[in-house]
Structures are given as structure tokens and as C-alpha cells.
Amino acid sequence: MAFLEASKVSKSYRDKENREIVALSDFTLSVQEREFITIIGPSGCGKSSFLFLAAGLEPLTSGVLEFHGEPVTGPDPLSAMVFQEYLLFPWKTVQQNIEFGPELRHVPPDQRREVSGNLIKMVGLEGFEKRYPHELSGGMQQRVSIARALANNPKLILMDEPFGALDALTRETLQVELLKIWQQAKCTVLFVTHSISEAVYLADRVVVVSKRPGTIKEVVDIDLPRPRDREMFTSPRFIEYERYLKAMILDDI
């Protein structure tokens, strides 16, 4: 049994004139535990919609979607979402933002402190515990968002263009760190991106979604060794994956 199983999932919305917009159709994907999956496709093809369905934040229109063997019917404490906008509480410090989830779950203060201390180390924010979000760069705020998501010890992390708003260098640094965090946290990641190189660099498998209504065009295994390093970006195999994926997306626009 797959860890996350989508079988013939479809999702429709209604626009203001009550016309149906089919965002996803016949979307079938099996994700295994601890896989790193990236999802790419043309703008508006339903990538974010799929994450929202998997997070239980939107109901499906038809099909079957199961997470750890149970139908997804609403938010699950074993999954967490990270968005492009950092969505931190501006009135809370780094530490308080990270401890928010455990606090809601009535985890005692000393245990919460331990959890946030470990995560602050993991995401490289030591020394910034008492800072407020407005005192941090975009990259640091996104580190806090990732730590906050991890604070509930999720098994599945759904990331919607998390590095989309960051400058190129910060983005590269966070890609490297995310892979380390993923390996340490032993979780499964579904990661939506518009960047083909980011998709290849991070993934075990890249899911290519067709233009709307989004359906899976192809799932490409990324046969590059781990741990990944930046040198790979210029390797012939990496460039070949990029070229192949780009052609597939351009073919659809």
C-alpha cells in the first residue's frame, strides 16, 4: 500500500458566474514513504490544488485519495503545508512561531522548548530565537516556516513553491538545506515548483502535470546519486533531465 495514493482524482471549482473550472482530472499517483516528489507543469494546471487536496484543505470532486491507508477527509496532524508566503505570526518570535503547533497540542513548555531548540539548530537559526519575523530576511522567514511545519512531527510535508519568492542564492542554499532536513526528519515531501532545475535537483521522481485540466503526463525517475551536490547542476545527466522536462512542458503551452 502506498503512503499517499491518488486514484482518478478530480477537482472542480465554480467561478463567479458559477461556471465549472476543472482543475484536476483523472489524477493518479502513488507516493511511497520517505520519497521526495516534485511536481511541475504549466501555470494553472492544478499543482497547488493537488497539494490542497492532499492536505485535506479542499474536498475532492471525485476519485479516491488516501493517506496512510485512510481516506483524506480533512487536515491530518501527520501532514503539514509550507507556502510561498511565509505566513508567520508577526507578533510571535521565531521560537514562539515554531512552538505554536506543540502549544496547541498542550505539549508542556519544557518539551516545547526542546522541540523548538532542536529545530532551530536544524534550520540554522541559532541566535535568532527571540527575533520577530519582520527582523528576518525572506530566506530566514522561510526557514522558520519549515521548522514550524516540522514541529508537529509530520510524516508528509506539502510544499507549495516555498522558495519562489527568494533570490537565487538564498534559494540554492535552502534547496541544499531542505535535502538535509528531509533526510534528518525522515519524512515524505511533495514539492511544487516552477523551476525545472530545482525539481530535478531535489527529487526522487518528478511528476509532470499537463495543462488544465491537470492530469499526469509523465513521472520521471531522477537517477542521480544522493547526497546531491551543486556540481551535479552541470553534469550531462542533469542537463539531459532538464532538457527532457522542459520540452515536455513547452509542448503543452
Ligand SMILES: Nc1ncnc2c1ncn2[C@@H]1O[C@H](COP(=O)(O)OP(=O)(O)OP(=O)(O)O)[C@@H](O)[C@H]1O
Ligand atoms: N478556490 C478556487 N476557486 C475557483 N477556482 C480556483 C480556485 N483555486 C484554483 N482555482 C482554479 O483552478 C485552476 C488550477 O489552479 P492551481 O492554483 O491549482 O494551479 P497551479 O498549477 O498551482 O497554478 P500556478 O502554477 O499558477 O500556481 C486555475 O484555473 C485556478 O484559477
